[in-house]
Amino acid sequence: MLRAKTQLISHSLKGKWYSTVAKSAEYKLTCGLEIHTQLNTVNKLFSASTNNPFESISHPNLNTSYFDIALPGTQPILNYEAVLFALKLALSMKSNVNLNSQFDRKHYFYGDQPQGYQITQHYHPFSTGGYLTLSKEFDSIKDTEKKINIIQLQIEQDTARSLHVHQSPLNKTSGEDILIDFNRSNVPLIELVTEPDFHDTLQIKAFIKKYQNLVRQLKISTGDLEAGSIRIDVNVSVNEHPRVELKNLPNTSSIIAAIDYEYQRQMQVLKDGRIEEDAHVETRAWDGTKTTVLRSKESAMDYRYMADPELPLITLDNDVLEEVAKTLSKSADEYIKDLMSEPYHLSMKDAKILTIQNEFNDLYNNEELRQYYVDTFKSYTKDSTASSKIVISWILHELLGNLKKLDIPLKLLSDNLLPPNKLANLLTLIHTKVISNANAKQLLFHILDEFKTSRCVKLEEIDFMTLVKKYDLQTTNNIDYASLEEGCNKILSEIKKPTMIEDIKSGKKKNSIKYLVGLGMRKYQGKIEAQEIETMFKKILHIK
Template identity: 55%
Template sequence: MWRAKRLYHVSVPPISQFKPLPQFKLKCGLEIHTQLNTKNKLFSRSVNDPFRSADTPNLHTTFFDLALPGTQPLLNYEAILYAAKLALSLESNVNLNSQFDRKHYFYGDQPLGYQITQHFSPFASGGQLSLLQDIDDIDEKVKDIRITQLQIEQDTGKSLYRKCDLVTLIDLNRSNVPLVELVTEPDFENLKQIKAFLKKYQNLVRHLGVSTGDLESGAMRVDVNLSINDHARVELKNLPNTSSIMNAIKYEYQRQITIMRNGKAEEMLSKAETRGWTGSSTVKLRNKETTIDYRYMPDPELPRVALSPDVITNIQKTMPPLPDEVLQGFVSAPYFLSLKDAKILCLSSNGQGEIYNHAELQNYYVETFKFFVDGIKSRAAKMRSQTSKLPTNWIIHELLGDLNKLQLPLSKLAAYLTPRVFADFLMLIHDAKISSSSGKLLLFHILKNFQESNYDISKPVDFDSLIDEYDMRLIKHIDSSELKQICRDIIGGLNNEKLINDLVSGKKRNSIKYLVGQGMKLSQGRIQAQQFEKTFKEILNVKW
């Protein structure tokens, strides 16, 4: 017993420090089940809303979802459209004559006794999703992940185990929700590639509008197939989120290395098996010594899905630019965003779904940018190039920060503080009517009042009245002697000779920002920061 425990003691490094060893080659493939957010379910007219109805079991079900005798499936063609969009975005070959098959097994949450899926002739095959070093944060310059196939199938219901009275409850709200199962080739060689792929695929389905892509809610569910040094494949199931996927792979990799180093590889890694994830370790669920006989057969109640080539051509015409293409557009003219800022606009964040989505944020930014640039067309070209950064800084950093702080949805705000109105706000800063610090206070005040008014859009924003009410207008012409006296008083009140010496010597040049900040605070943001910086340098005789 002591030797067996020693064999399975697995030392697992943190994910950030985890790298596959050259002598133990990791090879992974993914199976991703993605729920399509169609209005109705796949083979019935039930409302497709499995998560919002979670508190009311079996709310959105029809006779077919419940598998009552005599009921028949009726294909929802919206699911075909969504699957086609996804297949085309992955450069897959759409099968113009696919079919649905029955996969027979009985379980409580699958009352039909079979699952309708695609086994013999799936919807699409081939294709790839390319990972790029600068965009996706992988070690390789480019990594192409090949797609084996995409198939359409129905989701199962949900079993809820109640331990207190040993009862299993069945909720069929999720039953018959349309899924696309994506199967990749075993092209992944490290965790960075897997994490990047999941994030990119998640963003893709959101960008296309075919799924929420949320792992935590179960709208996207992932199984991992992995092998080490070409031993038998191990399938990891029940992985609820990205961290679980990463930790399960890392643990299983270390577990198999431990087995190999103990000379047990041929005995213990020669048979394919399925393992689950407990949250801290993988556990054996079953061997795959023989293929389970699902008794696949073409579904006799569903005709083949026959598509005209014109259908695919027309869908291609309606496809939006893909995320990488959109991102490249934002880092180029006329926006010239940094890659970091462009990613904020282009990559959907799981935690921000209730505040904004990337499509509405992109639209708000582009429209604001257009109105703002139109407003400064009469300025010199040099001035235009400098001030074109204002929409970026104020939308991506200030506005989003305030929206998150207040939990205020952008969709509601955009009807009140429209892109044209926000561009007018930016012009106040551009024209030096208010300082940036005053602008931050004013913006937050406007957002908070809008929220407290219960999103009342009837009264337009009056910037001039608010600026006068709170005495925010910049003092453009201040007597130089008066400004010098203010700066001397700030320096004299510091009682920090070291800070001044380090500043003058150039050892700590950023200390000038501290002095400017004190000046802005004292003047309540009504004197420009540049004026303070120039005066401080003049008084201290700063040469750098």
Template identity: 55%
Template sequence: MLRVARCYSLARTKVAHNYSTIFRPEYALKCGLEIHTQLSTRNKLFSQSTNSSTPLVDVPNRHTSFYDIALPGTQPVLNLEAILFAMKLSLALNSQVNSVSQFDRKHYFYGDQPQGYQVTQHYRPFARGGKINLSKELDGIDESSKDISIVQLQIEQDTGKSHYTDADKDVITLVDLNRSNVPLIELVTNPDFNDIKQVRAFIKKYQNLVRHLHISSGDLETGAMRVDVNLSINGFARVELKNLPNTSSIINAIKYEYQRQVELISRGETSSLMEPETRGWTGSSTVKLRSKETTIDYRYMPDPELPYINLAPDVMSRVKESMPQLPDDMMRMLMKKPYQLSLKDAKILTYNSNQNDMYNHKVLRSYYLETFQEFFKLVGEQGSAKLPTNWIIHEFLGDLNKLHVPLIKAQEILPPIVFAEFLKLLHAETISPTSGKLLLFHILETFQRSNCRDRSIPDFPKLIREFELHAIDQVDSQELVSLCSDIIAQHTDDTFIRNLTSGKKRTSLKFLIGQGMRRSQGRIKASEFEKKFKEILDIQW
């Protein structure tokens, strides 16, 4: 047993080592992506069935129509909302939308594809070209800027889903057609990726874009977005990687497959790399599924039951006018004056990790921008841009997450104009930052205890008096000397004092000030403590 365990441990170590392999220039990686994105339309692509947003917990086969399950004689009726969503994405990617596109049948036979074919766009896709720009500034890639070009975007229907169960050692396949005929956009990139960072950045950026446009949840874990990877090494045949459920699987599969092919090439065993193939990801390695199908295998043909999509000349311009500002433009705006946000904070306002978060980027950004404007109306040019940034993005959101209060609810009692009044109290040093944190948390906690039903606007002056949170303007000099001396006696020694007074460790003064603020519960200003500590310790710097 011990020997087996040790062998298994060594095998795991080897895989981990392979994953950390750095891509080598003598083994050039070429990589492209195929991304299938479920559209969040109300109905399915060619029927009036509900497009369920919770496929993982829903009752199997509930959201189906006669067309979805391919009963003979049923005919498709195109959902125009899917066309609108496809146009939004195409315009955001600077793709060339075709004024005329068509649907085709792609024939293959699986249990979860009851028609025996999938309706897609092969001959005349919805859009061609376009790009997503990746940059070192915003996306953390090694290059200063890199464009990932897009081959095309096509609209197609999703398949059903097969579930495999063991019943008395016989494998039973159950088919759920809730997903059948859900509208998809398939995006195909050129093989422009040559680095893992680029792949990761692209997926994250594309995922955020479809959420930003409100056309998809973009969740990999639920299958709302599914990514297939095409890669080759040194010009050998393309290998397609499937069954990649999340970003880490995508990255690890690429690393593993790269190393696998590098080892074959270095040993001169390249015969298996001459023909295209499809491989699956098991979680630790890639395995061959089948030889790659060709266009002939699918027997594409124009769908005789669906007419061409003919777009009126003014449709594109009208959709373009309704488009929101795109995330990259928004981030660059927020990183400049007057906001001057860090990249991390700008991403918090523009990147939405999940549609079901306690807050989403659109609501949060709107709240931040409106509060920022109201704050500077109150305090003028003397205000600091860091104040609304720190208190909204960090303190306020932190409290909401701790208390599980949605932002959409919290802004009922703390609308932007009221939060701006709160920031004015901090700006004027009417209350200290420590007191401000206590006050803000108390307001939100009281609101939470009422089950978010008490929508009374907080009376800041009353609360400050009630809890004695106001800053002390006239500090008793003897009491302050006594407090500072007590802190010095408790928290310092001769070495600490020498390093501080000589200027060798100036940050030690901040430690003493912090202790003073804690002992005074933030009511005595930090500047008063700094002045008194320097006076007592005869600090000259």
């Protein structure tokens, strides 16, 4: 477990390693990122194999072709869906698309690369330049605004996956085997290289999060760092110390911890005057507690790059760029600004929930959730002058909560099963006090549960007012306050912990009054508003 605070403290505690790091004004941190993003195309980059690298867990080497395992005589055939995905990302980041980009061979020998080279783009990459802008308002960085510039974006093939195992099926001894799974071989990647524009770890965390959301919004990748859909290498330098490339960084917390460690290590080298003996670019791995040397950093000469003779140039027309640009939606920041403005006035937290896609949104995507909210909002506010906060509250907490509990995708509702105007109708009944908030929650869960069980319920035909009457859920309009006071006194007399009442009256545990309100709601079956019951308890207990 790694934590970053204000001073350097490194020690072991119950088997966990803690690091708290302070940056010195005298020693400037400079970082650049190399981000490899797996594209979720249907097929692999240069073959017709199914693109599903995560099938490796249960079915290694299932999705492979002759080309993926480099059988002699096989040739690559470019999958243009990967080109389309790269084009969407390049245009979204204002990158300059190369109308004639080229594939090159990067030569190295390792078990996970059976060809003896990787097909990538070195001399003429897919695009150059571009940027992502971070801000204090939306990304919680220190600067008001920070532009992170992009050096280039290139298309390349992924390698196979190496599995280090003891006592494998091929080796019954205690020795280690390296097994190769080719499901990941030839999966399409986009490698994005940034300028060394990062000078603190807040900027790096913000950029990673923003980039993940962008590829998810574009629907070109799952953007999952932990599962390996995105893999990030970090180049770190402090003052004039030679650049160090950090690898084996499985998640954001590891990335930040490794940078913090490397910052302190390089700073100590500079303080000790060891810059001459350590003056070479190297690659280091992160083992969870420290960085260790893997090798001296290879140069372009080491890889012996050459143009791939079996692949033609990727040639694009400006018309293609213009047509793809038309399909791109607003940026996440623009959506958030819209939702925080007139007429919605959402908090930034709620606006981000409707906008920022993540790997846990398994029942909905943000585009349909945002549209469902907007349509419900418009339908509700058309006939009501009441506060519209109820709309976002019900969608995020009640509706999504029930959908997750019942495992019902939002798409089933938005496709006219429970259209936005129907939900708006229920919210109007709450506002006009036809039904209490508590009973409305129970009613919504009941009809969703019935739909999940029988699938013969047509939610679009439901009339909530009819159901309210059918189940006798109407709120009592003419409250008999004398009878209500008597009922509340009876509840108090049955409380088995008298100290609770004293704590409520003294203000020591004033939130415990919600417990009393809950008992009252149960007694009156939700037909009396919670506010009325709370007011009566406060009157009895002489609480202001």
